[in-house]
Amino acid sequence: MTFTLATWNINSVRLREALVCRLLTEEAPDVLCLQEIKTPVDKFPQDAFRALGYTHMVARGQKGYNGVAILSKLPLQDAGGEDFAALGHARHVAARLENGVTIHNFYVPAGGDIPDREQNVKFGQKLDFLTQMRDWAHGGRPARSILVGDLNIAPREDDVWNHKALLKIVSHTPIEVEHLAQAQDAGAWVDVTRKDIPEGRLYSWWSYRAADWDAADKGRRLDHVWATPDIAGAAHGSRILRPVRGWDQPSDHVPVLAAFDL
Template identity: 80%
Template sequence: MPFTLATWNINSVRLREPIVCKLLAEEGPDILCLQEIKSPVDKMPVEGFADLGYRHVVAHGQKGYNGVAILSRLPIEEVGREDFATLGHARHVAARLENGVTIHNFYVPAGGDVPDREVNEKFGQKLDYLTEMRDWFHANAPEKSILVGDLNIAPREDDVWNHKQLLKIVSHTPIEVDHLGQVMDSGKWVDITRQDIPQGLLYSWWSYRAKDWSAADKGRRLDHVWATPDISNAGHSSRILRDARGWEQPSDHAPVFASFDL
């Protein structure tokens, strides 16, 4: 059952319903994983998505912030949601396809502005969240699984516009990169995007602060698609839809795509 999957931090699904529908209509992924939906599940604009063929929805939402959702043209069932670091936030939901593939959709905490847990509680929460992700996957040994989402870390030197300048900036600090690496190792996850695009600068996020985000091009690859080794060779056709960052009233993230022949 071949399918195409996309992951996108939408930064409010209600505010940006028009560009979600634009993506679904123009790009047609079989599955769209959204982060930062900022909405309770019963307030999501699911009717418009259903009209486009996305009648299956698994979501974990909350009012005003966080929240994750999986929209699908293929039947899915919810198989879990975890509250890592006991934050009480809607940051994870998992769904299973009929072919047995489990999709984990994550919104990892951003971590605030100062990369020091002694003076910045949010940074400590981010590290704790990643540690508990690591331990959970180590204990549960995922198989036939895909992990996607805004992981809020750009791990490689070519995942940021300037490696040296960003070494002390939250999202690219060595301690965050190390913690994310431990999560990858715990599930033996394969970075599908970089499996397909092994070299070169690659970004999925550009700050709202830049007057001309595209010309400045100071991006970071914060959004990821991973798979377990048993299905990683089935992944292909990875791409980032950079143009979506320039759509009307855009998110500061662009959608990341991958296809799987399973």
């Protein structure tokens, strides 16, 4: 079976329902993982997506903040969700496809503006979340699994517009990169996007603060697709849909896609 998977921080699914429908119509991924849906599950606008063939969904939501959902044309079984760092946030949900592949959808905390856990509680929560991701992967020894989402860290020098300028900016600080690497190593996760596109600058997020995001191009690759080694070789065709950032009333993130032959 070949299927295409997309991940996208939508920054309110109810506000951007039409954009999700446009993506599903134009790109037609078999599975779409959304982060920051910002709604309880009972208020999720599922009818519009069902009409486009996405009749299966697992989700964890909360009012006004966070929230993760997996929409699919393919049958899904709810595979649970973890409350990493005991924050009480809807930041992880998992679903299992009929071929036995488990998809984990994550929304890692952004971490605030100050990269110091003593001065900024949110930064400490982010590091604790990543530490528990590490321990979860190490303990669970995931197999036939895909991990996607807004991980809120751009790990490589060419994942940001200016490595030196961002070394003290949350999302690219050495301590965050180290914590993410430990979480990745614990599950032996393969960065599918960089497997397929090993060289060159790649971004999936551009700030709303830029007067002209496209011309300034001060981006970061915060959104990721990982896979366990047993299926990473089946991944191909990774793409980041930069033009989506120019749609009307866009999210500040764009979709990241990959295909799998499994």
